[in-house]
Amino acid sequence: MIPEEIIQYLKSNATFVSGQKLSQHLKISRAAVWKYVHELRESGYRIEAVPHRGYRLKFVPDKLLPWEIRAGLATRVLGHEVFCYDTLPSTMDEAFRLAEGNQCREGALVCAESQTRGRGRMGRTWFSPKGKGIYASLVLKPFLAPSEVSWITFVAAIAVCEGIRQTTGLAAAIKWPNDVLIKRKKVAGILTEMNAEVDRVHFVVVGLGLNVNIDKAHLPPQATSLRMELGGKVSRVLFLQAVLKQMEHWYGCLLERRFTPVLERWKELSVTLGRRIRISEHHKAIEGKAVDLSDDGGLIVLNSDGDLIKKMTGDVEFLD
Amino acid sequence: MIPEEIIQYLKSNATFVSGQKLSQHLKISRAAVWKYVHELRESGYRIEAVPHRGYRLKFVPDKLLPWEIRAGLATRVLGHEVFCYDTLPSTMDEAFRLAEGNQCREGALVCAESQTRGRGRMGRTWFSPKGKGIYASLVLKPFLAPSEVSWITFVAAIAVCEGIRQTTGLAAAIKWPNDVLIKRKKVAGILTEMNAEVDRVHFVVVGLGLNVNIDKAHLPPQATSLRMELGGKVSRVLFLQAVLKQMEHWYGCLLERRFTPVLERWKELSVTLGRRIRISEHHKAIEGKAVDLSDDGGLIVLNSDGDLIKKMTGDVEFLD
Numbered sequence: 075m076i077p078e079e080i081i082q083y084l085k086s087n088a089t090f091v092s093g094q095k096l097s098q099h100l101k102i103s104r105a106a107v108w109k110y111v112h113e114l115r116e117s118g119y120r121i122e123a124v125p126h127r128g129y130r131l132k133f134v135p136d137k138l139l140p141w142e143i144r145a146g147l148a149t150r151v152l153g154h155e156v157f158c159y160d161t162l163p164s165t166m167d168e169a170f171r172l173a174e175g176n177q178c179r180e181g182a183l184v185c186a187e188s189q190t191r192g193r194g195r196m197g198r199t200w201f202s203p204k205g206k207g208i209y210a211s212l213v214l215k216p217f218l219a220p221s222e223v224s225w226i227t228f229v230a231a232i233a234v235c236e237g238i239r240q241t242t243g244l245a246a247a248i249k250w251p252n253d254v255l256i257k258r259k260k261v262a263g264i265l266t267e268m269n270a271e272v273d274r275v276h277f278v279v280v281g282l283g284l285n286v287n288i289d290k291a292h293l294p295p296q297a298t299s300l301r302m303e304l305g306g307k308v309s310r311v312l313f314l315q316a317v318l319k320q321m322e323h324w325y326g327c328l329l330e331r332r333f334t335p336v337l338e339r340w341k342e343l344s345v346t347l348g349r350r351i352r353i354s355e356h357h358k359a360i361e362g363k364a365v366d367l368s369d370d371g372g373l374i375v376l377n378s379d380g381d382l383i384k385k386m387t388g389d390v391e392f393l394d
Numbered sequence: 395m396i397p398e399e400i401i402q403y404l405k406s407n408a409t410f411v412s413g414q415k416l417s418q419h420l421k422i423s424r425a426a427v428w429k430y431v432h433e434l435r436e437s438g439y440r441i442e443a444v445p446h447r448g449y450r451l452k453f454v455p456d457k458l459l460p461w462e463i464r465a466g467l468a469t470r471v472l473g474h475e476v477f478c479y480d481t482l483p484s485t486m487d488e489a490f491r492l493a494e495g496n497q498c499r500e501g502a503l504v505c506a507e508s509q510t511r512g513r514g515r516m517g518r519t520w521f522s523p524k525g526k527g528i529y530a531s532l533v534l535k536p537f538l539a540p541s542e543v544s545w546i547t548f549v550a551a552i553a554v555c556e557g558i559r560q561t562t563g564l565a566a567a568i569k570w571p572n573d574v575l576i577k578r579k580k581v582a583g584i585l586t587e588m589n590a591e592v593d594r595v596h597f598v599v600v601g602l603g604l605n606v607n608i609d610k611a612h613l614p615p616q617a618t619s620l621r622m623e624l625g626g627k628v629s630r631v632l633f634l635q636a637v638l639k640q641m642e643h644w645y646g647c648l649l650e651r652r653f654t655p656v657l658e659r660w661k662e663l664s665v666t667l668g669r670r671i672r673i674s675e676h677h678k679a680i681e682g683k684a685v686d687l688s689d690d691g692g693l694i695v696l697n698s699d700g701d702l703i704k705k706m707t708g709d710v711e712f713l714d
Contacts, residue, residue, distance in 0.1 A: 165495075170589075174490065195591060219706060221541035221690075224592045251593070265591070269490075271515060272544045272586050272691065273707035275570070370541075371592065386539060387593035 077110050078141040078373045084121065084131035092128035094295055114141075136205065138185045142311045151181035152212060152325070161204070162186040164193055166267060169211035169279040181215040183318075192283065194263050195252060200283045203292050206299075208284040208314055214320070215277045216329060220270045223278055224371025225333065227252050227266045228340045229324040230280050234262045235343045236334040237317035240303050247345035249321065250364070250390055255345055256393070259298035261285050282317070286310050333369065341367060347388060351375070355388040364390075396420055397430050398461040404441065404451035412448035426678060434461075434551035456525065457675075458505045462631045471501035471639040472532060472645070481524070482506040484513055489599040490533035494589065502533040503638075512603065514583050515572060520603045523612050528604040528634055532641070535597045540590045543598055544691025545653065547572050547586045548660045549644040550600050554582045555663045557637035562624050563647055570684070570693045570710055578712070579618035581605050602637070606630050611698060653689065661687060666710060671695070675708040684710075 079100055084091060097104045111121050111129060118135030134142070136387075140156040147153055155178055162168050165184045172178040189209050191204035202209045214226065231248045238246035238254070238261070249255050254262035265281035285299035287307050293299060300308045328335050341347060344367070352361045353375060362377035372384040399420055404411060417424045427516045431441050431449060438455030454462070460476040467473055475498055482488050485504045492498040509522035509529050534546065551568045558566035558574070558581070566582075569575050576580035585601035605619035607627050613619060620628045647656050661667060664687070672681045673695060682697035692704040 089426065170494065174487075176579065196594065220588070220590065223540065227592055267589070267591050267596075268540070269586050270540065270590065272547055272588075276587075 077114055078144055080110055081141045082145055084129060090127040090130045138310055139186060139229045143314060147315050149322045152322045153181060153183045155179055157184045159186045160251055161188045161190060163191040164189055165209050165211040166193060166279055166281045169213050173213045173277045180211055180215040183210055185210045195265055200263060203288055206288040207286050208282060208310055210282045212280045213277055214280060216275060216291040218275050219273055220268060220275060221370055223266060223268050225276060225328050226278050226280055227264055229328060230264045230321060232324050232339050232343060233317050233321035236320040237313060240316050241313045242300055242308060243282040244303050248340060248343045250346040254302050256298055258297060261298050286313060352391040352393055353385050353388040397434055398464055400430055401461045402465055404449060410447040410450045439544055457507060458630055463634060467635050468639045472642045473501060473503045475499055475502040477504045479506045481508045481510060483511040484509055485529050485531040486513060486599055486641050488600045489533050493533045493597045498533055500535040502699055503530055505530045515585055520583060523608055526608040527606050528602060528630055530602045532600045534600060535593060538594055538595050540588060540595060541690055543586060543588050543595060544679055545648050546598050547584055548656055549648060550584045550641060552644050552659050552663060553637050553641035556640040557633060560636050561633045562620055562628060564623050568660060568663045569612045576618055576623050579616060604631060614650040670713040671709040673705050673708040
């Protein structure tokens with residue numbers, strides 16, 4: 075992609091680069107160079123243009139832009155096709171629209187700087203303040219049955235944890251079924267939705283809501299952000315790239331139907347297993363000890379009568 | 395709905411009905427009566443209008459029209475909201491679009507006289523010649539997990555069989571997983587698709603492809619139509635109404651989580667169980683006797699080694 079190459083080239087040169095050099099390097103006309111520079115400026119890049127000297131990159135916007143996400147992305151499939159928006163009602167809806175219309179490939183990523191109707195599990199809303207978080211939906215086309223799709227949530231939760239650990243060193247952990255916590259506070263949520271036949275998934279959309287640089291004032295008390303925990307700003311681009319890299323690795327296990335390593339890593343990263351919990355669903359709750367995770371994504375709870383109960387859904391509260 | 399009431403009123407009067415009478419009966423102006431009559435004519439109704447005498451219904455088009463489907467429909471929910479089209483790429487796509495945009499209620503029905511990209515299971519095409527079949531998709535919003543959605547296919551297959559039996563007396567039977575046969579030839583197909591979270595269905599769309607009045611010349615040798623089997627034309631409207639009525643009954647069982655009567659009725663109507671079959675999936679096939687249906691929609695096959703194998707998907711061929 076040419077705009078990406080222009081950015082790369084300008085980034086690798088601290089000083090001015092002549093229009094002629096860019097035009098030779100990219101094998102396009104100088105008029106075309108000018109057109110792309112203009113487009114990049116519209117996206118928020120500040121690119122100085124001085125007659126007889128050329129172009130110089132002065133400022134890279136703090137935005138999730140396709141050229142930033144793709145540059146240095148160490149994946150083979152995920153995130154190579156990127157659709158970025160300033161604002162969307164919901165990245166999930168947009169990803170569904172693209173996938174249903176066959177307008178994107180496996181691994182396509184839809185990002186927005188803010189969402190007006192960002193959503194979480196069970197129709198809840200996901201708070202999506204502008205420019206501070208990552209609100210992204212990834213289109214996957216795995217060969218799985220609908221009952222196996224919970225594995226995608228596992229894989230995404232592992233990827234988010236690993237991405238946080240790599241980027242910040244913070245000890246992120248997984249709370250069943252789909253949250254990522256740091257010190258018991260929610261830093262990320264995962265929403266997995268599908269379009270499927272009874273026995274075959276057409277496509278899955280994995281939504282990632284990641285509290286990256288959101289301030290304390292803008293979060294509920296039970297939530298946190300990487301910035302709050304770290305005491306400093308985190309590059310959303312680098313963090314997203316790390317998550318995508320991890321996601322591709324673990325998703326690859328699923329495609330090869332190697333579920334065991336995924337399950338094991340999930341358990342290692344789990345903050346739920348071994349704890350006394352209350353799990354609520356439709357105004358009914360049970361209490362007990364979370365003892366295991368089942369192959370199909372259920373949480374196995376040992377109650378006080380000594381019964382093992384498998385819960386497929388619910389909200390978990392820690393009691394110890 | 396006013397157009398529906400106009401049709402009903404004209405149908406119940408063999409002779410002319412004055413504009414004044416219609417206007418009084420419907421509590422609308424005579425100009426409004428004229429406007430609706432004009433609309434109905436555009437849909438294909440022939441309505442004579444003679445000065446000083448009034449209106450007379452001369453001809454009802456052989457089409458699936460909302461007013462025809464709703465008139466005399468003995469359901470409480472299914473088919474009350476109806477979207478009819480002359481032609482659509484696929485009623486499935488249109489139903490998904492409506493349900494995703496929250497533009498329809500549970501039970502909404504999308505029909506088309508013909509489809510240009512009618513589809514079956516596993517991305518196959520469904521042949522949809524104009525005006526001869528029923529190509530319809532029903533939007534349901536059941537409280538089910540994705541793994542339970544195969545029950546919707548069971549319910550639809552039962553409803554189609556019962557609808558055929560009631561309307562024509564023909565001995566329709568179910569072939570696992572989603573076909574309805576008459577004398578071993580396919581007369582109907584069911585396609586169940588969903589939009590779901592991992593643990594919760596947002597909505598299900600059930601597609602019905604029913605070969606009603608299609609001629610032999612337009613069908614492959616392994617298929618048949620009600621007309622071919624009966625030697626006469628069948629009213630698509632009455633047949634569809636009968637299927638919807640049955641569907642509502644059996645779907646009601648699911649909503650109350652009374653799965654056993656559904657499973658029992660399915661087994662009674664099954665032409666698969668008890669037979670020697672070959673079941674193929676991705677170029678691999680197994681042979682054996684179809685002995686049972688599992689709760690989650692799988693077919694239990696006893697192979698020659700005496701192993702019981704549960705198949706969740708595949709194409710069945712009868713060997714005896």
